Amino acid sequence: MRGNQDFxxxxxxxxxxxxxVPAAHPLRKLRAVxxxxxxxMNSEFEAVYARRGRPSVPPEMxxxxxxxxxxxxxxxxxxxxxxxxxxxxxxxxxxxxxEDKVWDHSTFSANRERLFNEDLARAFFERVKLSAxxxxxASDEHFSVDGTLIEAWASHKSFKRKDDDSGTPPxxxxxxxxxxxxxxxxxxxxxTDADARLFKKSAGDKSRLCHMGHILMENxxxxxxxxxxxxxxxTAEREAALAMLKRRETRTSGPRxxxxxxxxxxxxxxxxxxxxxxxxxxxxxxxxxxxAASGATRATxxxxxxxxxxxxxxxxxxxxVVWPRPN
Numbered sequence: 001m002r003g004n005q006d007f008x009x010x011x012x013x014x015x016x017x018x019x020x021v022p023a024a025h026p027l028r029k030l031r032a033v034x035x036x037x038x039x040x041m042n043s044e045f046e047a048v049y050a051r052r053g054r055p056s057v058p059p060e061m062x063x064x065x066x067x068x069x070x071x072x073x074x075x076x077x078x079x080x081x082x083x084x085x086x087x088x089x090x091x092x093x094x095x096x097x098x099e100d101k102v103w104d105h106s107t108f109s110a111n112r113e114r115l116f117n118e119d120l121a122r123a124f125f126e127r128v129k130l131s132a133x134x135x136x137x138a139s140d141e142h143f144s145v146d147g148t149l150i151e152a153w154a155s156h157k158s159f160k161r162k163d164d165d166s167g168t169p170p171x172x173x174x175x176x177x178x179x180x181x182x183x184x185x186x187x188x189x190x191x192t193d194a195d196a197r198l199f200k201k202s203a204g205d206k207s208r209l210c211h212m213g214h215i216l217m218e219n220x221x222x223x224x225x226x227x228x229x230x231x232x233x234x235t236a237e238r239e240a241a242l243a244m245l246k247r248r249e250t251r252t253s254g255p256r257x258x259x260x261x262x263x264x265x266x267x268x269x270x271x272x273x274x275x276x277x278x279x280x281x282x283x284x285x286x287x288x289x290x291x292a293a294s295g296a297t298r299a300t301x302x303x304x305x306x307x308x309x310x311x312x313x314x315x316x317x318x319x320x321v322v323w324p325r326p327n
Contacts, residue, residue, distance in 0.1 A: 013098060017088055017091060017092040017097070017098060018092065020088055020089075020092070021088075021089060021092050025089075027089065027093055031064075031093055033131070034064060034067065035060075037124060037127045037128060037131070038060045038063065038064075038124075040127060041120075041123060041124065041127070044119075044120060044123050045059050045060075048114050048115065048120075049114075056111075057103045057107055057111075058095075059111070059115050060095070061094050061095055061096070062107065062108065062111060062115060063115065063124070064093060064094050064095065065080060065081075065084060065090075065094050066080075066108075066116070068080070068083075068084070068090055068093060068094070076105075077105045077108045077109075078105040080105070081102055081103070081104070081105045084096070084102050085102045125227070129223075129225055132221075132223055137221050137223065138218050138220075138221060138223050138225065139218060139220045139221070140218075140248075141220065142218070142219040142220055143216055143217060143218055143219060143225070143245075144216075144217045144219055145214065145215070145216055145217075145237070145240075145241040145244070145245075146214070146215055146217065147212055147213065147214040147215075147236070147237040147240065148212070148213050149199065149201055149208070149210045149211070149212060149213075149232060150210055150211045150212065150213045150229070151208055151209070151210045152190070152192075152193045152195075152196035152208075152209045152210050152211060153192070153193060154190045154192035154193040154196050154209045155192070155209075156176075156178070156209065157174070157176045158190045158191045158192040158193075158209075159178075159183060159188050159189070159190050159198060159209060160188060160189070160190075160191060161187055161188055162187060162188065162189050163187075183198060184198075185197050185198055190209055193209065195211065195231065196209040196210060196211060196232075197209070197210065197211070197231050197232040197233065199212075199232035199233070210232050211229055211230070211231065211232055212229070212230050212231065212232040212233070212236045212237065212240070213227070213228075213229050214227070214228040214229075214230065214236075214237060214240040214241065214244065215227055215228075216228075216241070216244040216245070216248070225248065226244040226247065226248060227244075228240040228243060228244055
């Protein structure tokens, strides 16, 4: 017999959020690890909050909500708050009961400088890395350095001359014609994102306003052990690689790491030779025909070089491998 669809809102619920989340759900293990790591950061949280005043949203909840945003690719903080409000899984992961009110999306903006800065992010990242090392899931023998472009939330219309005092053209999306103009990072800057740089990934690719992200990966288990964000330039990847390897040397007592002479990266090779490194640094070879093999040279021009004034080819995201140097 067909059942009738009689919906009536219940006043009370006798099933907790803990019972609604499946026992084999991957977020269960992740939540246990994250809670343990955040509980060890009490001293860092106490240092950025006042001892008196109205209680704020717990920082642990905000950080776990941002972790959900990364895991599930939620585009904005406004959509993140909406998802936490109606998604019972997100409520359970953050630590909210089913009847608790979700904070406003502007809470993220109010706590951006206090919580979402590099110091606290690195403190959390270091604890994750230490837990991996304690479980023997990370080694210090073989690393790869890779970089990629992170497109800025800024349009080409915002890339104006630094000495331009003219106001914004009328209209919500005014037409701006910059065809044929020479636009350089030396003389121009974005009014939306001042840290964005005009850069192109390779020869023939379009120039875009972007940043550059770099990761240092431990290849034995495939774990990321360091991250760096820099301005986009032709030498940023090599400079970031040296900075990450140097930072790793100061934090660990094991073998030191660093690059040695590389024909396509002479500035970094000099810096690496000056450091007494016990590892060697070589570009990763692949079956694909690289620009160096085809006779093209990797451009080492600074970020301030005009994008339209030079047509020299720029190599794309190059990956470097750190091997143990033989004695």
